Amino acid sequence: MQNHASHFRDRVKKAGSGAAVPAEMVEFYDGLFDYLQKQHAFYSASGLLPTLQPHDLPVADKGKHIFSEQSLRLLASGIEPLIRLMAAHHPGMTLEPLRGALEGGALSDFAGAFLTKDAGLLERLALTHKADRDQAVFIITNLLKPFLAALREANAGLVIQPDESRRLCPFCGHYPDMAAIVGVRDGKRFLHCSLCENRWPYRRIACAVCGCEDADKLEFLSREEYPRYRIDLCHACGGYIKTMRLDKFEDADACDLAVENICTPHFDAAALQAGFRRP
Ligand SMILES: [Zn+2]
Ligand SMILES: [Zn+2]
Structure with missing residues (x-):
């Protein structure tokens, strides 16, 4: 994963760079990129990322089944700091139900629905857990991002046949x-x-x-x-x-x-x- 936090700061500070991030969002993205960096470093250093085989790709096809108990425990480490970051920058947001759901065992369901792009299931999960769907998508995206980037790098030896007609990521299956x-x-x-x-x-x-x-x-x-x-x-x-x-x-x-x-x-x-x- 690239050093987004440092690239972001350079990009926003550079006059005439054309960066159009609203001032009130700069601090938030600063925090978000720091969070992504820290989680990515933690996953990469954990030595606990699964070794994948060619038939495991794209990982999205396996939905919630790509996550072993061990992977779920690793991923769960990102929930609290991410929710804290969101809450600090969006004081009116009610994130407790979502946090409770993710920490209470619904993480693999949410992540699986998101990875398989099952909008209906995501909607139902959000409703069941009294969470806001868009907030859930944002949280799941940023929970998965550093984990999947570290997983891809840890499995960099996997050969993916070049195919210039792939519109979805050949590794994870996302847009x-x-x-x-x-x-x-x-x-x-x-x-x-x-x-x-x-x-x-x-x-x-x-x-x-x-x-x-x-x-x-x-x-x-x-x-x-x-x-x-x-x-x-x-x-x-x-x-x-x-x-x-x-x-x-x-x-x-x-x-x-x-x-x-x-x-x-x-x-x-x-x-x-x-x-x-x-x-
Ligand atoms: Zn088109
Ligand atoms: Zn991908």
Whole structure:
């Protein structure tokens, strides 16, 4: 996992960087990135992450069954600090029922429903445990993020066959949150996983949401003042993804797309306003 906390601070402080994080959110993301870093370091150093086999991928397909008792105990260590962070920055939020549910044995159900993208089950679980669905999604996302990133790194020897038509992360099975194109002309394009932070190559001309390759249906929006970014829109599915354009001499690995995603909410606003949505 990249050092998001330090990249975030650099990015927000740098004048003219185009970072559009509202002032009241800077402290929150600062805390969140610190939290992710600490949990990731803890999981990586624990020596308790499972060894996966090729048939275990993408891990989302196993839903709640990817978590052994040991993995659940590891994951549970992240609940209290994350809830505390949320509560400190959102004083009106009632998070106790959710915390009680996750610490009381519902963690694997919530995580499994989230990983398998079972929106109906997530809704029912939130209702059963008197928790807010969106808050539950936020908490589960950030609980799983450092765990899955550490799990992926611990299993880096697993060979994943390259397939440029994969729209979901080949390791964890989740959606990408950003794309990047390296080199301005015939550069390679890759997608960045919103959960385990994996990157994988993807077709240059195809929607990252539905896979549509019809150039007439694909469009991108860019603004002169932000030459490093564009929004790829698809008229076939109504989806969009934010894309960073990297110079061909730039080290693509040094670019922190998780931080870029947080620093560019104005592009999301523009896409949503134009009637497009994220998966
Ligand atoms: Zn992933
Ligand atoms: Zn599409």
